[in-house]
Amino acid sequence: MAATLMDGKALAARIRAEVEGEVAAFPRPIGLATVLVGDDPASEVYIRLKHKATLEVGIEARDLRLPASTSEEELLSLVAELNADDAIDGILVQLPLPEHIDEGRIIRAVDPLKDVDGFHPVNAGLLLAGTPGHVPGTPLGVLELLDEYGVELQGANAVVVGRSDIVGKPAALLLLHRHATVTICHSRTRDLAAETSRADVIVAAVGVPGIVIPAMVRAGATVIDVGINRTEDGLVGDVDPAVSERAGLLTPVPGGVGPMTIAMLLRSTIRAARYRSKELAHPAA
Numbered sequence: 300m301a302a303t304l305m306d307g308k309a310l311a312a313r314i315r316a317e318v319e320g321e322v323a324a325f326p327r328p329i330g331l332a333t334v335l336v337g338d339d340p341a342s343e344v345y346i347r348l349k350h351k352a353t354l355e356v357g358i359e360a361r362d363l364r365l366p367a368s369t370s371e372e373e374l375l376s377l378v379a380e381l382n383a384d385d386a387i388d389g390i391l392v393q394l395p396l397p398e399h400i401d402e403g404r405i406i407r408a409v410d411p412l413k414d415v416d417g418f419h420p421v422n423a424g425l426l427l428a429g430t431p432g433h434v435p436g437t438p439l440g441v442l443e444l445l446d447e448y449g450v451e452l453q454g455a456n457a458v459v460v461g462r463s464d465i466v467g468k469p470a471a472l473l474l475l476h477r478h479a480t481v482t483i484c485h486s487r488t489r490d491l492a493a494e495t496s497r498a499d500v501i502v503a504a505v506g507v508p509g510i511v512i513p514a515m516v517r518a519g520a521t522v523i524d525v526g527i528n529r530t531e532d533g534l535v536g537d538v539d540p541a542v543s544e545r546a547g548l549l550t551p552v553p554g555g556v557g558p559m560t561i562a563m564l565l566r567s568t569i570r571a572a573r574y575r576s577k578e579l580a581h582p583a584a
């Protein structure tokens with residue numbers, strides 16, 4: 300029997316409508332600054348989508364574009380300006396940055412309260428400690444989808460393929476905090492299929508088209524495909540579509556995790572405004 304497709308588009312639309320109501324009820328305007336350095340075409344698409352979604356929910360969006368030749372010092376001084384700007388609640392610096400800029404240095408420069416991407420080491424550390432502040436949007440979206448479809452996580456075998464700071468690691472931590480038994484796989488994992496075959500829940504965040512094939516999936520498992528890969532056949536995920544013949548639940552690409560990432564960014568921007576107005580306490584403040 301074919302897997303039930305997990306509709307990230309519909310869930311994201313609901314979350315965006317919720318955020319719109321919260322923005323309207325907030326006692327002052329809420330501002331998000333996005334910073335794009337250079338002209339990477341994929342990054343431009345992501346920034347355009349984020350900007351559009353931000354405006355649609357009534358958040359004031361500042362769309363800052365800098366040339367690829369921007370120096371690290373120039374970018375640091377822009378981040379410092381945004382940190383000090385009272386009209387800006389959230390700051391998002393689109394990655395990857397051009398090679399001559401030290402990404403870690405830029406990430407560490409963002410005020411942790413305004414770090415809506417959750418990449419700052421303070422926010423990463425808080426997640427590790429189990430007292431999260433801002434958390435990256437993609438793994439938050441993954442958990443939201445699992446909850447929406449009533450997937451039992453407590454005691455479940457969850458296998459996360461990929462260990463990046465923006466998806467794999469935070470997804471694994473969120474699953475661990477929900478009492479799943481978590482295995483993290485990566486490029487040096489000796490037998491990926493042996494690991495994924497034991498999984499009740501697979502989260503694939505690899506960047507390799509179709510790396511998860513039906514033989515690697517236990518019948519009835521839940522499979523979350525985070526991958527967005529541009530190929531000659533168009534946008535494809537990390538999961539072979541034939542997995543739908545084995546999985547119980549599966550996220551489509553597009554229309555699964557992608558729209559959730561943007562919805563969670565909007566939710567994080569509201570959260571940033573609440574941190575800054577002291578309505579909510581940031582755990583590190």
Ligand SMILES: NC(=O)c1ccc[n+]([C@@H]2O[C@H](COP(=O)([O-])OP(=O)(O)OC[C@H]3O[C@@H](n4cnc5c(N)ncnc54)[C@H](OP(=O)(O)O)[C@@H]3O)[C@@H](O)[C@H]2O)c1
Binds near residue numbers: 484
């Ligand atoms: N849906 C969304 O909103 C969204 C958001 C972010 C990313 N993405 C997509 O998600 C995918 C992953 O993104 P990312 O930023 O996490 O990528 P990344 O930083 O390149 O990390 C990829 C991870 O996959 C692992 N890996 C690579 N080849 C492997 C293999 N053959 N077997 C097992 N593991 C392997 C790598 O292992 P090592 O650590 O050992 O190198 C690494 O940990 C990409 O397709 C990206 O476009 C989607």
